Amino acid sequence: MSKKKEVEKKQISQEWLTTYSDMVTLILTFFVLLYSFSQIDNIKFKAIAMSLAKSFGATSGYIVNGGNIAPTPVEANPALEKDSSGDISLDNVKINETEKIYKQVENFIKANKLQGKVSIKQDARGVVIELQEKILFDSGSAQIKKESFPLLEKISELLSSFPNEVIVEGHTDNVPINRGYYQTNWELSTDRAVKVVRYFTEVRKLNPTKFMAVGCGEFKPIDTNSTAEGRQKNRRVNILIVTSEKENKK
Numbered sequence: 001m002s003k004k005k006e007v008e009k010k011q012i013s014q015e016w017l018t019t020y021s022d023m024v025t026l027i028l029t030f031f032v033l034l035y036s037f038s039q040i041d042n043i044k045f046k047a048i049a050m051s052l053a054k055s056f057g058a059t060s061g062y063i064v065n066g067g068n069i070a071p072t073p074v075e076a077n078p079a080l081e082k083d084s085s086g087d088i089s090l091d092n093v094k095i096n097e098t099e100k101i102y103k104q105v106e107n108f109i110k111a112n113k114l115q116g117k118v119s120i121k122q123d124a125r126g127v128v129i130e131l132q133e134k135i136l137f138d139s140g141s142a143q144i145k146k147e148s149f150p151l152l153e154k155i156s157e158l159l160s161s162f163p164n165e166v167i168v169e170g171h172t173d174n175v176p177i178n179r180g181y182y183q184t185n186w187e188l189s190t191d192r193a194v195k196v197v198r199y200f201t202e203v204r205k206l207n208p209t210k211f212m213a214v215g216c217g218e219f220k221p222i223d224t225n226s227t228a229e230g231r232q233k234n235r236r237v238n239i240l241i242v243t244s245e246k247e248n249k250k
Contacts, residue, residue: 098243101162102127105241108158117151126164126243129155133172133235140180142191144199152196155239156204162241166200167212168193169238173231174218190215196237 102122109115119130133139136148144152159166170189182188193213201208223230 098122098126101164101241101243104161105129105158112154114151114154118155124244125167125240127241129239129241131237131239132232133237134232136196136237137192140177140182140188142182142188142195144195149199152199153204156200156206159200159239159241160204160206163210165210165212165242167214167238167240167242168196168200169214169216169220169240170196171216171220171234171236171238172218173221173234174225175231185217186215188215189217192237196239 099122102120105120105127109118109120117131117135121128121130131151135151136144138145170191170193172185172189174185177184177188182191190213193215197208197211197213200206201211218225218234221230221234222236223233225231225234
């Protein structure tokens with residue numbers, strides 16, 4: 001009897017080992033399948049690595065491919081960089097829009113030979129077309145000079161090509177107004193901005209919903225008010241073509 005029992009025990013143990021080996025094989029296959037699903041997308045990994053490197057101020061290279069140093073991709077457009085999710089950064093799109101509009105304005109001014117009458121610049125809000133007071137107005141007046149109408153007509157032609165909001169800003173120097181219709185530089189600068197907006201919308205028939213008139217008075221100078229030359233620069237009208245999302249929400 002004892003010999004038969006030993007034989008039976010051996011047979012049972014062998015069957016158990018067969019079942020166990022099948023189970024281990026299945027588990028191994030399962031984990032291999034999981035591993036195959038978890039393979040890293042090299043393109044996405046590189047994009048994330050570049051984005052992280054730039055956020056920490058890297059300028060010469062980025063760590064990719066497990067530690068290899070790759071050069072900065074020269075073919076990349078810095079104004080249209082993607083974030084780690086693969087989406088175009090909204091701030092970079094705005095920067096690119098500002099540069100594009102600036103180039104169009106610059107080309108228009110050159111083509112129409114307006115360099116001596118206006119100047120242009122970029123700031124955080126968009127593209128600024130600057131006109132000195134003496135071109136548009138007499139001292140202390142908000143009545144547009146007749147000889148400046150052809151210039152404003154050209155500028156209205158330029159503005160009509162953009163759907164962007166336009167802010168017209170009046171600026172003065174810090175010399176107080178002691179007589180005449182206007183009591184302070186606030187009223188003078190505001191009325192000048194309004195007169196320019198009314199010309200664009202009432203005479204040139206541009207869409208009034210995209211215009212805004214702002215009087216800044218003497219409080220946003222671009223030069224010193226201690227000299228005649230500086231005060232002359234401060235007396236100006238700025239025509240801002242808005243590209244900044246923040247400015248649009250104000």
